[in-house]
Amino acid sequence: MTILVTAASGHLGRLVVDALIARGAAPGDVVATARDVAKLDDLAARGVRTATLDYDRPDTIAAALDGVDSVLLVSGSVPGSRVDGHRNVVDAAVAAGVTKLVYTSAPHATTAVDFALAADHAATEELIAASGVPAVIVRNNWYLENYATDVSRAAESGVITHASGDAAIAGATRADLAEGAAVVLLDDGHVGEVYEFTGDTAWTFADLAAAATELTGREVVYRALGVDEYAAELRAAGLPEGTAAFVAGLDGAIGRGVLADAQPTLARLIGRPTTSLVDGLRAALDDTAASAA
Structure with missing residues (x-):
């Protein structure tokens, strides 16, 4: 079975390639794609097939999908x-006879009407359904890594500031999200499912401040x-x-609870608990430090 990963030069796509191989996929059965294939040289050195794929250039999509399952x-x-770029990929997948298309959507994409990020994802889910391609929708909650910068700044200021009140995030x-996608790609079944991928436990910004206190060694409060x-x-x-x-x-949408719904689906599929807030942030900070060194 040949599996193609789009946007493999990005953070999530690259981690999906890693997870596929860690879960037993042969590197030669994985096709990593990006607009700039030179950014995939390290994956090619590991035996992963690479190809150019630009969502806005249908010719590159058709060529990359040749022989892909x-x-x-x-x-x-x-x-x-x-959405237009997504449509190009979906149309090419139909033409290529792809047997499973997995799309990374947003939490509650079709019902979160006051969430600015939902519209594109809802439109994409609709066009996927209309295309008839066998598909799985994985709706990824917020990345824990989104808040590593807050923790870094709090090391200096002692304050984390947001406009989400006391709402929770099931990030x-x-x-973890990449591993969930890899499982769905590798395992039989899943077609027709819409999965809400979240952490096991939702946390608040007060919890984020407590995690920052632990990680920075100074008291951090949430304002x-x-x-x-x-x-x-932010303008200032x-x-x-x-x-x-x-x-x-x-x-504001987070404050209204759009990200608060923790589900057990991701942990069930990857076969272990999801990474905790503190551990996820620690790893993100360590990665940032390593990249800067």
Whole structure:
């Protein structure tokens, strides 16, 4: 069985390739793709097949999918402008006779109407269903790594600031989510399923502050702001007005509970508990330090 992973030069896609091989896939049966194939040279050195695949260039997609059985479509990275690229991959998968398409969607994509990131994912889920391609939807909750920067800053300031109130987040590490995707790609079945992939336990920003206290060795507190107040703080820190409003709006949606629903699905599929908040953040900080060294 040949498995193709899109966006394999990114954090999640690369981890999926690692997880596939760790779970028994032969490197030569994995096709890692990216817009810039040179970024995959280290994977090629391990025996992984590599190919150019650009969501906006259908010719590259068709060529990469030739002879492929299963595809992981890692969602594009630019909100608001990624559905057409996703459609190109889905259309090519249908034409190539792919037997399983796995798509990385967003939490509660079709029902989270006040979540700015949901629209693209809901539209993609709809076009996948309409295409008839055998598919599995994995809706990834927030990456724990998203908050490593908060912890690093808190080492200096002693404060973590967000506009999510006391809401919870059922986040998971990229590595755990990648392993879940690898299981779905490798194992028989799963077609037709929509999986909410989360950590085992939802945590609050007060819990994040406690984790930062443990990791930094200094007391860290959480300061909750309103959405508008948080947007103003982000602008003052240098973010453009539109970006600041978008980020603060996401925090507001989190405050309304869009990421709070912890499910056992991911842990069941990977066969172990998901990584804890403290351990996930520690690993992310260690990776950042190693990259900077």
